[in-house]
Amino acid sequence: MSAGPINFQVAKQVPIAQVLAHYGVQLHATGGELRGQCPLPEHTSRESRNSFSVNIARNLWCCQSQSCIHARDGELGGTVLDLVARLERCSIREAAVRLTEWFGEVTPVPVQATSVSQTNLPLRFQLSGLEHSHSYLEGRGITALTSRTLGIGYYGGPGMMQGRVAIPVHNEAHELVAYAGRSVEGEDPKYRFPPGFHKSQELFLLHRAKHTGDHAVIIVEGFFDAAKVWQAGHRNVVALMGSSLSDTQAGLLQKHFRQAVLMLDGDDAGRAATDAITRRLSQIMEVEAIHLKPGVQPDQLAPTEMNETLSGHLRPGRGLGR
Ligand SMILES: [Zn+2]
Structure with missing residues (x-):
């Protein structure tokens, strides 16, 4: 328990999306x-299955159900x-203590509707006890070494990731x-994300790729591709x-790379996306597109197929055989 005075104003500013994520509450974003x-x-x-709403910019919630x-x-x-x-069925004072314990003393973020709703705030927690060797990962051909290195693993603990393979996004x-959170037994939804997370603002594994010097x-x-x-x-x-490729994602690519090799799924959606993204990216960088056979996804390629497929598109010494 915190011994010093409790700063209610600080506790009140813990982002509500993080608090809901802490409880595994899943909401959908509308506007x-x-x-x-x-x-x-x-x-x-x-x-009333849709009565609970959260205003992210104001960090407030309400439930419209009369009862x-x-x-x-x-x-x-x-x-x-x-x-x-x-x-928690506790007092406001105790709530402030717990919020401070869970999330630390958060630095108040200037409230600006656009930036708050579009920026992904860092999580204040990390899942522990992830199982890096799991039959689901094995089934998809992901080795324990890869999943351990990338921090991917099956999560058995409580919350919205329970019973799913958790994939960290930086x-x-x-x-x-x-x-x-990827479902492992075919349950819907296939993927779960913390409330308020904007996929369009990030590129999975960019924090690693940008350091390769390629x-x-x-x-x-x-993720599995x-x-x-x-x-x-x-x-x-x-x-x-x-x-799809957002403007933010295009900006991140342009900042860190000069050439893009697109390898999207070999289905109709993947082909349409390849055309659209090639058009968009070719304005800012060199682009090469790989067209996989119908029905084939990159994650289904064996390592040798993968290397053969990519070798024609990557210049030697720039990313092969590491
Ligand atoms: Zn309610």
């Missing part, structure tokens, strides 16, 4: 807010202090900003975490 099922113990209504409001003595919502006090500055970067769609390319010895790989 400048997050919305979803109410996590409060007072919430008993089974009908929930009634159970909270008419309060519509509140700050992160109120939220933690209700979830920003350009090497700060952990999210975990992607002029060229290999761009793939998914990137892990397999990496495992085949090409450390200059990043994943878009999807099949």
Whole structure:
């Protein structure tokens, strides 16, 4: 327990998205807010599945369910202090103590609707006890060495990543900003992200690729594509975490590389994305596109196939055989 005076103002500014992530609460982003099922113990209504909303810029929450409001003595919502006090069934004072313990003394972030809603704040926690050897990873051909090095592993602990393979996502500055939670038994959704995480603001593995000194970067769609390319010895790989390229991602590529080798999925979406991204990137850098056979994804290529596929596109000595 904290011995000194409690700084309520500081505790109140812990980003609400991080507090919700701490509890494994999953919300979806709509406009400048997050919305979803109410996590409060007072919430008993089974009908209102979308009544809980969060204003990220103002760091406030509310639940519109009448019975929930009634159970909270008419309060519509509140700050992160109120939220933690209700979830933990403790006093506001105790909530402030716990928030400070969990997240440390956060430096207040200047509130600016655009920057707050688009920037991924570093996570204040790290999952521990990840299992780097797991049948799911093995099934996808990811070795324990690769998953340990990249920090990927099965998570059995509580929260939104429970029972999933957690994949850490870092920003350009090497700060952990999210975990992607991949379902391992075909459950939906395939991937879970912390509430408020913007995929479009990051490139998976950029924090590693930028240090290789390569002029060229290999761009793939998914986490496992990137892990397999990496495992085949090409450390200059990043994943878009999807099949579109945002302006922020284009800017990051331009900042760190001069040549891009696009290797997206060999399906219709991948081909359309390859054309669109080639057009976009060729304005700012040299681009080569690899067209995989129909139905083939980079993560399905054996290391030798991977190297053969890439060798024609990477100049010798720049990324091969590391
Ligand atoms: Zn509620």
